[in-house]
Amino acid sequence: MSQRTIRTVIKPQAQKLGPLTMHQPLPANGLDQLDPFLLLHHHGPTTFPAHNSGLPFGPHPHRGFETVTFIYEGDVRHRDSSGFSSTIRTGGVQWMTTGRGLVHSESSSEEFREKGGPVELIQLWTNLPARFKGVDPHYVGLQKDEIPSVTLDGGNVTVAVTSGVWNETTGPVQPVYDVELANVTMLEGGSFIRRIEASRTVLFYLLNGSVIVSEREVTGRTLVVFQNDGDELHVRATSDSRILLGSAEPINEPVVSYGPFVMNTEQEIRQAVMDYQSGRMGTLTD
Template identity: 55%
Template sequence: MRTIKAQHRAQSAPIADLVTYRALPTNAVQHLDPFLFLNHHGPQVYRPHNRGLPFGPHPHRGFETVTFILEGDIMHQDTGGHQSIIGPGGIQWMTAGRGLIHAEVSSPEFKRTGGPLEILQLWVNLPAKDKMVEPRYIGLQEPEIPHVALDEGRVTVHAVSGEWAGTAGAVTPLADIQLATIDFRQGGQLHLPIPAERTVFFYVIRGRLRVNGQETEARRLVEFNYDGDELQVEALDDAVLLLGHALPFQEPILAHGPFVMNTEQEIREAYQDYQAGKFGTWEE
C-alpha cells in the first residue's frame, strides 16, 4: 500500500457571500503535479432572490478546469461559443488551451428560488505541448456520467475520465488524467490499484474515511508518497470522495492569476494576447 505523506486541511477562503475552502494551493502544499488548484464552494443554502455565483467574465490559458456540481447549478458561457446550465451531479470540463474568456454564474431559476449549493472546481495542468491547443468545453448532466456500483452497492463510482473498474469515463482528456467522484455508504470498501509512479489526488468532500490505515475526514486533502500501488479505502460514515490520478508532467509550473504556463515570457505573452483581444470578445 502507498504510504501517506501528509494530510492538508482546506483553508477557509470566502468569496463575497460564497462559502469557500481552498484545498490547493495552501501554505503546506503548492501543487500535486499535474493537479494545480481546488476550491470547495459550500455547502450552503441560498435564499430566494439571491445574486448567485460571483464568477463573471474572466480569462484562462494553459490548463483545464473541471467543475463538479453537487448541489445547485452553474450557467456557463465562453468566447468559444459554448453555453450550458449544468445541475446537481453534473460536471463541466473546460480546456482553456491557448485562451478564452468564460463566466460561471447561477441560472436565473436558481437566483430566483435559491436552494442548496455545493460545487468543487479543480484545475488540471496541460503539458507544454498542449498549452496552446484550441479551447474546448464539455458540459454533462448527471445521467450522462457512467457510474459503477461496487461492494454490493455500498460504493458508487461516478466515472468522469479514465477507466474505473472496467468502465470508461465520460470525458477523454488530452492527457491521461483519471477522475471520479465516489459515494460511500457507511462500511463500504474500495480497493484500487494505482501504479506507484502516478500522483494520487484524494480529497474528502463529505464524511469520514480510512485510507491505507489512516483516518481522514471532510475537507482534507491526503497527499501520498510514490511508494506503493494500492489504495484501500473504508467508509467510517456515509462519505463522498473526489479521487484522481495521473503521471506527473515534471515540467516547470509558472502560475500568475488566471494563466498557468512554463516560463515568465509565456505569462507575459498571455497578458499581452488577452489585452489585444486574442481570447475573443465577450458578449452578454
C-alpha cells in the same frame, strides 16, 4: 501489490468568496501543486436565498490548463468566448480545456437566482504539458445521467466515472492529458481497493464523512497526499462519505502562473497578459 503511504494531510481553512464559503486545500502552505493538479476549491455547502445574484464568477480569462467543475448541488451556467454555452445541474460536470486561451463565466440559471437553494461545487485546475498549452479551447458539459457509475461492495460504494476507467467502465470525458477523475460515494462500512500505478500522482479529497485509508482515519474536508511508493489505495468508510478521487502522470515541467494563466516561462505569461488585453482570447459580456 502494496498500499501507498500517506505523506501528509491538509485541512483547509474557510474563506468567504462573495456569498460562498470556500475551502482551498490546494495549493496550501508547503504544497504548491500535486503535479499536474494545481488548484482545488471546495465551495459550500451554502444555501442561497430567493432573489439572489447567483455565483460570483463573472467573465475572466484562462490559458494553459484544464478546469473541471463538479456540481454537487445547485446549477452552473457556463458561457465562453469560443461559443460554448450550457447550464449543468446537480450531479453534473463541466470540463473546459483552456489551451491557447479564452474568456469564460460561471453564473447561476435564472431559475436558481429567482428561487435560491443549496449550492456545493468543486473547482479543479489540472495542468497541461507545454506541447498542449496551445491547443484550441474546448468545453464539455455533462448532466448527471450522462456520467456512468459503477457499483462496488454490494451497493455500499458507488463510483461516478468522469474520465478514465473503473472496472471496464470508461468515463465520457477524454482529456487532452491523461487525467482520471471520479466521485466516490460510500455508505458507512463500505470499502474498496483502487489500483493506481506507483508513478502516478493521486488526488484524494474527502468532501465529508470519515474514512480509513492507508490505515489512517481522516475526516472531511481533507486532502490526503500520498507518497509514490505503492500501487493500491485501500479505503473503508467509518461514516457515510464522499471522495473526489483522481490520478495522473506528473508532467515534470516548470510551472509559472499568474492569476488565471499557467505557463512554463515568464515570457509566456507576459504574452498571455498581452493577448488577453488585446482581445486575442475573445470577449464575453454578461
